[in-house]
Amino acid sequence: MTLLALDWAFMMEKLILIIIIVFASLGIALYTTFGERKVAAILQDRPGPNRAGPFGLLQPLADGLKLIMKEEIIPTASSKWLFILGPGLAMTASLMTCAVIPWGTALHLFGRTIELQIADVNIGILYVFAVVSMGVYGIMIGGWASNNKFSLMSALRAASQAISYEIAMGLALIALLMTTGTLSLKTIVADQVSGHYWNVVYQPLGFLIFFICAMAECNRTPFDLPEAENELNFGYHQEYSSMKLGFYLFAEYVNMIMSSAIMASMYFGGYDLPFFDESTVAPNIAAMIGVGTLLLKIVLFIFLFMWIRWTIPRFRYDQLMNLGWKKMIPLALFNMLLTGALILSKL
């Protein structure tokens, strides 16, 4: 019976990695909510949350506890299964992205080489795109199942926004893939570590387009039309309460972390610490430094997201569509053609 001869150590190693990464993402997301409030406060000359614990550090726990303790309301006119499925799907889709992100080089423990990546899929970026597109289903299903016209309107907006910006995002990525020549995130990062420059040097316009589209995909201000308070009185999660609402709000922050990680990996060298030769230290320490570097890059990107949120007001819906279809897509196409022409002229 060699059919079931699984490599159990390999399975365990991946399982532990999955658990660590998922809980770390959730933990970081928890503190990103705190960070958001603090950044907002500091940018507006306020102290921000500072009562729960030292420097208000226990505030996210208090918020989470409050959300859990609240009454769970499922509207009678809603379709119950879809209503419950919505937030779960939003959360799952945003967490699934972390499977292909390379968090660092390999660790050497107990005579084994442990890759700090859950799955090195050779179509990693395609997988990310598939999962990110799934995220909009959480919003769509939630908005539809609420049986509320505002929720439905906002779900429709979210869907059309995601579709519009995914095209420009994909086109911006094609230009990147033309320069790297691979879809595997691990290879893309490894090329940047061993090569001279990060991909952002070769693809500045592509990065700009990708960044704007990532912001739109995460439903962050200035693209937070699906939850526009003043016209949709809260958008797709209007009927939600308790932890289901928490899941929706949380999924947004997990999305933010994941898109920051992907941008850092694809355009900013991933776990590569610049001006530092990793071969001079022990491989395990080098791997940990890599993880730390990637986390630092993620934090910087999240700060950038927040900084933009507390600076720019929300777009009007027609402006959003204009920007997506009339500006981003032609610009991404131009970027793609330019990249292709440059690659051809070099050959």
Next chain:
Amino acid sequence: MQALTNKSIAVNRTPMTIWERLYLINIIKGMMITFSHMFKKQPTIRYPEQKREFSPVFRGLHVLNRDEQGRENCTACGLCAVACPAEAITMEAAERQEGEEHLYKEEKYAAKYEINMLRCIFCGLCEEACPKDAIYLSETFAPANYTRKGFIYDKNDLLIPNTLTNATALAQAKGVEA
């Protein structure tokens, strides 16, 4: 049409240049402005630890005054109740008995003296009406309470502690740590 003030600004309707239409420059300018606010001084007063100083003319909670021998000044003449525009003050007068000279300054005193703090508007007219220097507005304000009844302050709540018999309480009431 003649402008009424010189505050009006003509709307600039010149079409935007290509740089302005790109928006990115202006967005970065805006982000620099928000970034500069990170280093600005916060005007926040962290309330329970820090308190904003009241102005010297602040009119807070009432106190009923005593003279230097610790006797109540109030003679229950009712002028404060008449002056009160919110009709927050009620009182009952009584005659001073033999042997009560150390408690009340004059022959007549207020047996009952109540101020409804929910009605009071803290205008200070009672203070101005009083001929005996008996009522003053202090620098504290009425604390929160669970019932409406709790806001009707009687003599026990209002009388200033006796200088001679209860000096520590007086110091505490004045805010000087005893």
